[in-house]
Amino acid sequence: xxxxxxxxxRVTTGGYRYVQPVISPRAxxxxxxxxxxxxxxxxxxxVYCEVRRGQPGTMASxxxxxxxxxxxxxxxxxxxxxxxxxxxxxxAPAELLRLGHVALSGDGEPTLCPRFVDxxxxxLHLRALGHHGFFKIALVTNGSALDRPDVREGLRLLxxxxxxxxxxxxxxxxxxxxxxxxxxxxxxxxxxxxxxxxERSLVIQSLIPxxxxxxxxxxxxxxxxxxxxxxxxxRTQIDRVQIYSVSRPAVAAACSHAPLNELSGLARQIRDxxxxxxxxx
Ligand code: SF4
Numbered sequence: 001x002x003x004x005x006x007x008x009x010r011v012t013t014g015g016y017r018y019v020q021p022v023i024s025p026r027a028x029x030x031x032x033x034x035x036x037x038x039x040x041x042x043x044x045x046x047v048y049c050e051v052r053r054g055q056p057g058t059m060a061s062x063x064x065x066x067x068x069x070x071x072x073x074x075x076x077x078x079x080x081x082x083x084x085x086x087x088x089x090x091x092a093p094a095e096l097l098r099l100g101h102v103a104l105s106g107d108g109e110p111t112l113c114p115r116f117v118d119x120x121x122x123x124l125h126l127r128a129l130g131h132h133g134f135f136k137i138a139l140v141t142n143g144s145a146l147d148r149p150d151v152r153e154g155l156r157l158l159x160x161x162x163x164x165x166x167x168x169x170x171x172x173x174x175x176x177x178x179x180x181x182x183x184x185x186x187x188x189x190x191x192x193x194x195x196x197x198x199e200r201s202l203v204i205q206s207l208i209p210x211x212x213x214x215x216x217x218x219x220x221x222x223x224x225x226x227x228x229x230x231x232x233x234x235r236t237q238i239d240r241v242q243i244y245s246v247s248r249p250a251v252a253a254a255c256s257h258a259p260l261n262e263l264s265g266l267a268r269q270i271r272d273x274x275x276x277x278x279x280x281x
Contacts (some may be wrong), residue, residue, distance in 0.1 A: 048246045
C-alpha cells in the first residue's frame with residue numbers, strides 16, 4: 001500500500017528493483033520499503049492512490065534473493081553512516097537519516113503477495129543474522145486480507161516490537177466506497193481490524209483527502225471518530241492514529257490536500273473522544 005505515505009515517487013532508483021529508502025516522519029526516520037507487489041495488484045482503488053496501474057496485475061512476487069540482497073545493501077549503508085548517499089536522501093536532515101523501520105509495502109497491497117510468508121521469513125532471517133542490529137518491521141496494509149491464513153501465519157512470526165500499520169479512512173460504508181473503492185465490504189475490513197487488534201496493537205493510518213475541494217463532511221467525520229471508539233470498545237488495541245492527507249498528485253482528479261487545521265482538529269478529537277494518541281503528518 002503506497003498512497004499518501006509516499007514522500008518520494010515510488011520508482012526504481014539507485015539500482016534497486018525492490019527496495020526503496022524513503023524519508024518518513026511517520027517512521028521517525030528512514031522507512032526502507034520492500035515492494036511486495038511489483039505488479040501493483042491491489043483490491044482497493046483509493047481516489048488518492050499515486051500508483052498508475054495498467055492492466056490488472058498477474059500476482060507477481062518480488063524476486064526474493066534479489067530483494068533481500070538489496071535490503072541488506074541499504075541497511076549496511078545506513079549502519080555505516082552513508083545514508084545520505086542513498087537515492088533521494090542527499091538533502092535530508094541528519095536526524096531523519098537513521099533507520100526508522102523496514103516496511104513491508106508495495107505498489108499494491110502487500111498482503112496479496114503470493115509469497116507473503118516467504119518474504120517475511122526472508123526479512124526475519126536477515127534480521128536474525130545480526131549484521132544490521134535489530135530493526136523494526138512494519139507491515140503497511142489496507143487491512144483487507146488480515147484474516148487470510150497465509151497472512152496470519154506470516155504475521156505470527158513477527159515480534160511485539162514489529163508493527164502493523166492498517167488503513168482506516170472511513171467511518172461508514174458509503175465513505176469507504178467513495179474514498180477507497182474497495183473489492184471488499186466495509187464490515188469485512190472492520191472484522192479484520194478487530195481480529196488483528198485483539199492479538200496485537202495496531203497503528204491506524206487515516207488519509208483524509210479533500211474531494212472536489214470539499215472538507216471531510218461533518219457527519220462522516222463524526223462517524224469516523226465514532227467507529228474508532230467502537231473498535232476500541234471491542235478490545236481492538238490501537239497504539240496510535242496517524243492522520244495525513246494527499247501529499248502528491250493523485251491519479252484520480254478532484255483529490256487534494258486537506259488544510260492542516262482540519263487535520264489537527266480531527267487528531268485532537270480522536271485524542272479527546274477515543275483516548276488514543278493521534279498526530280498529523
Ligand atoms: S490501498 Fe489504496 S492507496 Fe494503497 S495501493 Fe491500494 S489503492 Fe493505492
